[in-house]
Amino acid sequence: MEESERERRRELLMRAAIATDECRKCAIGYERRNNVYGEGDPCARLMVVGEGPGETEDELGRPFVGRAGQLLDRMLAAIELPRADVYICNTVKCRPTAAGLSGPRNRAPEPQEMENCRSFLDEQIEIVAPEVILALGAPAAKSFLGRDFQITKMRGRWYVGPRDTPLMVTFHPAYILRQTGGEIEAVKRMVWDDLKAVRTKLDETPPPSVTLSNEEEALQASLFE
Numbered sequence: 001m002e003e004s005e006r007e008r009r010r011e012l013l014m015r016a017a018i019a020t021d022e023c024r025k026c027a028i029g030y031e032r033r034n035n036v037y038g039e040g041d042p043c044a045r046l047m048v049v050g051e052g053p054g055e056t057e058d059e060l061g062r063p064f065v066g067r068a069g070q071l072l073d074r075m076l077a078a079i080e081l082p083r084a085d086v087y088i089c090n091t092v093k094c095r096p097t098a099a100g101l102s103g104p105r106n107r108a109p110e111p112q113e114m115e116n117c118r119s120f121l122d123e124q125i126e127i128v129a130p131e132v133i134l135a136l137g138a139p140a141a142k143s144f145l146g147r148d149f150q151i152t153k154m155r156g157r158w159y160v161g162p163r164d165t166p167l168m169v170t171f172h173p174a175y176i177l178r179q180t181g182g183e184i185e186a187v188k189r190m191v192w193d194d195l196k197a198v199r200t201k202l203d204e205t206p207p208p209s210v211t212l213s214n215e216e217e218a219l220q221a222s223l224f225e
């Protein structure tokens, strides 16, 4: 990709981020500390879309920088995609919260909030024009595929996303971190399968990028350490 094109897209994204910063369509727009627009390579081949910013993201104004973000970085590294090469954002740009005993706690975005924020997400997809979208978690999947989407039954296959972009759904890293006992191995295996499918899809289109080595077992084992 030409560097001038990267700069052009970066400029467009910066301008779009200013608009979201000024937006107060939802109540959470008044409650959040920072607007979390998104970050990454403006020419990324892969766009990762999560549900919404959490507490750390709200504090820092960056997506996926808490514990779940660290796991996401390892997931991407396992398919040989450095975080800097990916574009990462969420369905909503403001942190959805609910009252908790010791202050506001994270919650999933409401359908109306995702609808309000959808034009911003669509604009990001239009500018970055990724080759593949990876939706993390049920709310992000539902924002693309409708309210009836059931992640446990319907993840792990290809769908058609905005701009006819191939769309894969997998579990949110925060969900993976919450798993305990026997469930965790099954969830890890499913996520690994989904990540491999993303890598394969990217490798199908030229220019050929790095191919997976024969060390998949080792990568899978180290993925969630």
Ligand code: SF4
Pocket (backbone or CB within 6 Å): 020, 021, 023, 024, 025, 026, 027, 028, 029, 030, 092, 093, 094, 113, 116, 117, 118, 120
């Ligand atoms: S979540 Fe999106 S639509 Fe709602 S106030 Fe924030 S930027 Fe605006």
